[in-house]
Amino acid sequence: MLTHILNANPEIIGYGETHIGYQSAQDFKQLMCKVYWQAQEYRNLGDLQKLALQEKYILDKLLHDNKLLDPSLLLSENIHIIFLVREPNRSLVSIRDLKPHWSEEETLAYYCNRLKTLVTYAHKMGDHKKALLIRHDQLIENSPLVFESLQKFLETDTGFSEKYQILKMTGSKHVGDHRGKIMAGQIIRTQRELKQTISQPAIDEAQSVYQDCCKQLSQLSSVLDIDCSSAKVNSL
Helix, strand or coil, X not given: CHHHHHHCCCCEEXXXXXXXXXXXXXXXXXXXXXXXXHCCCCCCHHHHHHHHCCCCEECCCCCCXXXXXXXXXXXXXXXXXXXXXXXXXXXXXXXXXXXCCCCHHHHXXXXXXXXXXXXXXHHHHCCHXXXXXXXXXXXXXXXXXXXXXXXXXXXXXXCCCCECCCCCCCCCCCCCCCCCXXXXXXXXXXXXXXXXXXXXXXXXXXXHHHHHHHHHHHHHCEECCCCHHHCCCCCC
């Protein structure tokens, strides 16, 4: 959902996960080609003007540790990161809903390892002004504050809103959320029912990692004016 909210801004272009492995600066050229081809519709010659590269930012969504192959790329002044983290109760069951073939142990390992990797990225960047931390509950419950922070962080002329455009890649597998309410074209605050379950010990372990991740990222990134420790734990 955050990808669509960002992409609704005329100064940003993207569509979700490109699955590019970033090993050198040359890989960002591949990102440009892939995004400009996949993110837009080309039905006639006039549509070729969309290739004018007028946007300020090109967006990619990284959900796996094997995509940023050279973390030193984060030192570039041209790279900005938005860390979006979500509490474990809902996250773990959502992951299992998307990947029902995963065991609870695999789901827990992915969630915890990913949070730890985000902290590693933040340490590598060095400059906290190039990273912004947003919690999922902040995006849902404090949307105006999140939008204001995004505009300030990215220094865009245009602001952000709850409504977004449905793209040709919206809802596609391996690109983003294809089971949620992403096709609504706006933020939906009611949660869909999930039948997957996670044991309490797994949730407790994940909660500890989540809290530590929030604490460290809040020290290494720009943050909203809301204390990370106030994060709500949503019931299943």
